[in-house]
Structures are given as C-alpha cells and as structure tokens.
Amino acid sequence: MVQAPAVELEGVTKRYPGVVANRAVALTIERGEVHAVVGENGAGKSTLMKIVYGMVRPDEGTIRINGEEVAFHSPRDAIEAGIGMVHQHFMLADNLTVLENVILGAEPRDGLEIDFEQASRRIRELGERYGLNLNPQQKVETLSVGERQRVEIIKVLFRGAGILILDEPTAVLVPHEVEELFDSIRDLKGQGHTVAFISHKLDEVLAIADRITVMRDGRTVATVTPDEVDARQLAELMIGSELPSPETRESTVQDEVLLEVRDLGLLSEGGRPVLEGISFRVRRGEIVGIAGVEGNGQAQLVDSLMGLAPSAIGDVVLNGQSIIGFTTRERRASGIGLIPEDRQRQGLLLPSPLWENAALGHQDQEPFANGIWIDKRSARVRTEEIVSRFDVMTPGVDVPATALSGGNQQKLVVGREIMAEPRVLIAAQPTRGIDVGAQAAVWEELKSARSAGMGILLISADLDELIGLSDTIHVLFEGRLVAKLDPSEITPEILGSHMTGAGEAKAS
Secondary structure (H helix, E strand, O other), X not given: XXXXXXXXXXXXXXXXXXXXXXXXXXXXXXXXXXXXXXXXXXXXXXXXXXXXXXXXXXXXXXXXXOOEEEOOOOHHHHHHOOEEEEOOOOOOOOOOEHHHHHHOOOOOEEOOEEOHHHHHHHHHHHHHHHOOOOOOOOEXXXXXXXXXXXXXXXXXXXXXXXEEEEEOOOOOOXXXXXXXXXXXXXXXXXXXXXXXXXXXXXXXXXXXOOEEEEEEOOEEEEEEOOOOOOHHHHHHHHHOOOOOXXXXXXXXXXXXXXXXXXXXXXXXXXXXXXXXXXXXXXXXXXXXXXXXXXXXXXXXXXXXXXXXXXXXXXXXXEOOEEOOOOOHHHHHHHOEEEEOOOHHHHHOOOOOXXXXXXXXOOOOOOOOEEOOEEOHHHHHHHHHHHHHHOOOOOOOOOOXXXXXXXXXXXXXXXXXXXXXXXXXXXXXXXXXXXXXXXXXXXXXXXXXXXXXXXXXXXXOOOHHHHHHHOOEEEEEEOOEEEEEEOHHHOOHHHHHHHHOOOOOOOOO
C-alpha cells in the first residue's frame, strides 16, 4: 500500500498588503525524506514553512498532513498533528536547564506533580537514539551554539514530532558541528522521521537532501535531486546567475593604521577572563577577519570595542586617539560603525518604521538630524536611498521593520552602517540568514568600502566568507588570539582546526 506524503500543499497562497508572499504553491514532501526548500529572501519559503507549522494561515489552498486535510489555527494544532519547528533564532530561556526548556509547556505529570525523573530519562533516551546527547541538568547559558540547537531538536521530538522543519539550521555552526547535525538528521531519517530543511548554503543542501524544491517570487519553480544539479545550477534556478564568490583578488591595504587594539582584556561578572591579551591592527583599506567557534569571546570583543563593556582593560586607539574611556555614542561619532550579530535584538526596533530604524545610532547626525530635532523628511530620503541601493524588498519606508523578512532586515542594517561611511566598520555576521543573491550584494558592498579606504573588522561563522574577504585572519579561542593566518594559504578545514584549538600556529 502506497503511503500518503507527509506534507502536501496545493494552490497555497498568502497575501500581505502590497506583497504576495506565496502564489499557488505546490509542494510534496514524502515520508521519511530530507526535503530541502531553497530560494532568495522574499521567495516565500519562510512564509510557507510558517503556514505548515500553523504560525500563518493561508488565504487559499489545501494542506494535507499524512494524507489528511488540515486547517491549522496555531502551532499547537501543528504540534498535535506531529509537526515540530526549530527556528533559526533559538527560542530558549538561558537561565533554565536543558530539562526545564524541553518540558516547558509539555510537562509530564505524576498526579499533580511534574515528573522530572521521567522527563530526564526521556531526554537522555532521545539524545542517545539520535546522537543529540546532552546533560538534562545543565544550564542552557553554558551550552555552545551547536548544543543549544540540540536542545531545540530534542524539544520537538519530546513533543512527538514526526515531521521536523529546520529553519537555517547551520547558520551559526562551524564545520564539525554541521557534520554532527547531519549525522543526527540521518539518524532521524533512518528511524522514519521526515525533515524539511531550509537553507541558503547550497553545498550543504546538496550533501543532506534527498530532494530539493526551489522557490522564486513566491512560487515553486522546480523540484530536483542532488544527482541532477550542482551548486552552480541550483543557484541559477534560484537567482538566474552563478553562485557568487566572496573572493577578493587585489589588495587595497595601506600603511595607515585606523584601529589598534592593545592588550585588551575583560573579566566576567564572576571574575573569569573572557578576553585576555587581545592585540591587533586594522589598516586603511584592510579587512581583518576574526574566526572562532561562537562563545569564545566574539560578542565580548565587539562590546569592548563599542564601549558596551566599560570594565574592559587595555587600550583601543582609533585614528591615533585612545577611545577606551569613550561612550558608545562618542565612539560612533569618532568613526566606528557596527553591523551587530543579531539584527533583531541589537540592530532594529522591530515595531518602528524603516526610516526610524535607518536613523538608529546616527540620529544626532546629518541627514537624520537638524539641530536637536530629527529631520523626518531627510531621514525618509536617506532610507529610500538605502532601500534602493541595497535592494531591500519593502512596500515603503513607513512599514515597521517586523514586516520585512530576515534577509531584508539584514540588508537595511548593512546599508545603514555602510552608507554612514565610518572610518572603521565592525561587521559581525554580516550575511547571516540571507540568500546567495543578497549575500553577494553585501560582499560587493564590503569590498567597495574596503577599496574606498574603510577599515573593516569582519567577525563571521562563514569560513568561506572569512577566507574570501579577509586580508588577514586572527583566530579567537577561549578569549585569546591563538593564530594569525594568511587567507591565501588556508582552507576551511585548516581554519576550523585552529578554531577548535587543534591548530599549531602561534599568535603573532
């Protein structure tokens, strides 16, 4: 007897004011397969997955789960139908344990009491079965990014999900963590689970998926197998052009030092060193890359450079002037720009219109300010320039930032910071969560800024991006710079080895 598909969509359409996110989408995901959905930002894949998970209700169309037509009103309905979703931005409470995060909202009971022992046993069983081993009693705040993702996957398995939606699951993982995730996905598939895998990383899609559906302009335009296409052909299906490369061919590095960090250190609240002896330089026209597994001090380094960690010791010299005692506002005014690693928490006011978000961090400077007042008209004009130059897909500059897709939010933040023309730009994960077309556009903007004499400090989890764009790469491990590498002489595998502490190079 032929089994019905795990997920079957026919004619699914979703409209928003001024935008049609999904246009009569047809998609079939067979039981027990890993099915990738790829497309540019704004292609409609995230909206489609939110429809499958019950977060968004379609205006038209039919949804069948395991052969039965459904009409979800909320994620709870989807969970009851055996669907779980792991979001790109993890939804975990850092101050709770793995156990508490997993059972939250699905607490097993022994009479009136929560049966913590049963829950802990179940978490360990799931971990062993799917290669997702975790200590149920460990606080989430102490976990690595890869371990946090395991918590999210166990959380949906704990609720009985047979269909898993993974939204950009490798966006913040280093190579060995990606392989561990893929091993777990293969284990899930081997035991009958169905996985919908949403990603911008075409090589990874080709490595893990059984079939791949390509979306463009809200429509599904092709479904292929990895045997039928390579990364270049898949990119052409998505955007009509070759797979972009971050490679920088000509050096624009000049002698002038724009930023010098001298013996920078920072202690945690408990007195433990989280940064120690950090020293490096960024010259005019140079991109200096910082590589490292997340949680090794990258966020603290950014905070220290931006004046958000006032207890930092050492010195930060910008344009020949020490700014170690400067406030964040004074550092920005002195010529430091910042693309933060988390656009939603650190880079945007989501309920506010785009023109207000375009002014953030620059609201007291032209063209946003007229004396002590915000110049709304000039701010709107500048925002329209950012929208045009960085291809931000939006019906207008008065819509709230929350109405934009994640990739378009990122392009707004990148555009805001680059168009402010800082002397030094700190770019933390500048292409995280955006499609190959938008990624190529951001790379070109960073290269252009570099060619124009801007100094850039690039912090990225994308090793190809680091190697392709950087003139020099420093490796950050356990709060210390442990290696200085020439990008022309290394591979992602060599860089990943240094990032995990296995490299042999010495800091210099």
